[in-house]
Amino acid sequence: MRVVSIKDVSFEAFKGQIFQIFLSQSSYQKHDVDTQWSYFEKWVGIYYKNWPDWFFVAVKDNEILGYICACPNSLAAIDKISFKSYHLFKEVYKDNPVHFHINVKAGITGKGIGAQLLHAITHKASSEGYKNLHIITSSHEKNVNFYHKYGFKTIASKSLGAFDLLLMRLDLGLSLPNKIDKYLQS
Ligand SMILES: CC(C)(COP(=O)(O)OP(=O)(O)OC[C@H]1O[C@@H](n2cnc3c(N)ncnc32)[C@H](O)[C@@H]1OP(=O)(O)O)[C@@H](O)C(=O)NCCC(=O)NCCS
DSSP: OOOEEGTTOOHHHHHHHHHHHHHHTSSSSSSSSHHHHHHHHIIIHHHHHHOOGEEEEETTTTEEEHHHHHHOOOOOOOOTTOOOHHHGGGGTTOOOOOOEEEEEEESSTSHHHHHHHHHHHHHHHHTTTTEEEEEETTOOOOOOHHHTTTTTTTEEEEETTTEEEEEEEEESSSSSOOOHHHHHOO
C-alpha cells in the first residue's frame, strides 16, 4: 500500500471508488444516487476541484483504500464550502487556515491507513510552511480517539444539542508520535 497524490493516479479514474468510500462512512446511504453524488461533490469533489495538490489517496493494486483532502485557506474558501459545521468555526480560521477531511474504506479501518494518510497531509502542510492543521468532528465520534493519539487538541467547540462539534488542531513542527513509524515501515 502507498499513499500518493491524486494527481499521480487521476481523480476521474478513481472517482467511483472514492465515492464508495465516502458513502460507506456516511449517513447518506438512504438517499437516492443523485443526492448521494451531490453530497459527495459538496464534501469531497470540491477539494479536488479547488485544491488538487492537497488531495492524497492510499492505493494498493489499483484499489483505493482511503483518502485525505485539505483546504489550505479556510477563511478564503468560506463561499466555496457549504457544509454548516465549517461555517460555525469561521472566527478561528485566521490562525488555523488548514482543514482536512479523511475517510478510510469501511471494513479496513484500524490497520494504519489513516495514520499514513495523516502523515502525507502533515508533510504537505509542513513543507508549505503552515504551523498547524485541523479537523472538525463530533464529541460522540470514535475518531476523536484517533486524533488524540496523534496529538490533536480540541481548541474550539460548539454545542449542537446532544453532542458538541469539535475543532481539533495538530500543531506542526513537533513530530507525530513514533507510533506512526510502525505503519510507515510496513
Ligand atoms: C478515523 C479514521 C480515518 C482513522 O483511520 P484508520 O486507518 O482506521 O486508523 P489507523 O489504523 O491508522 O489508526 C492508528 C491508530 O489510531 C487508533 N484508532 C483508529 N481509529 C480509532 C478509533 N475509531 N478509536 C480508537 N482508536 C482508533 C488505532 O487503533 C491505531 O492505534 P494503534 O496503533 O495503537 O493500534 C478511520 O477509522 C475512518 O475513516 N473512520 C470512519 C470515518 C471517520 O470517522 N472519518 C473521519 C471524519 S472526521
